[in-house]
Amino acid sequence: MSGVLRVDWPACRARGVCHELLPEVVDLDEWGYPLVRDDVPDELVTAARTAVTSCPQLALRLVARE
Ligand code: SF4
Secondary structure (H helix, E strand, O other): OOEEEEEOOOOOOOOOHHHHHOOOOEEEOOOOOEEEOOOEOHHHHHHHHHHHHHOOOOOEEEEEOO
């Protein structure tokens, strides 16, 4: 199942782990906050789940595409 990454902005602390683990989908802005460029394709769902569980702030969620 492909999906979409959502960021809980009040929780995010711009630590960049999501970008390190999923550079194909997540860029960082100049302050280190994530810029989610694209939906998560099927082949990157496992990496996206790892990014979700690795975020030190638990500020990432992977949701089904609407
Ligand atoms: S890993 Fe979590 S806290 Fe760090 S930039 Fe990504 S969403 Fe924000």
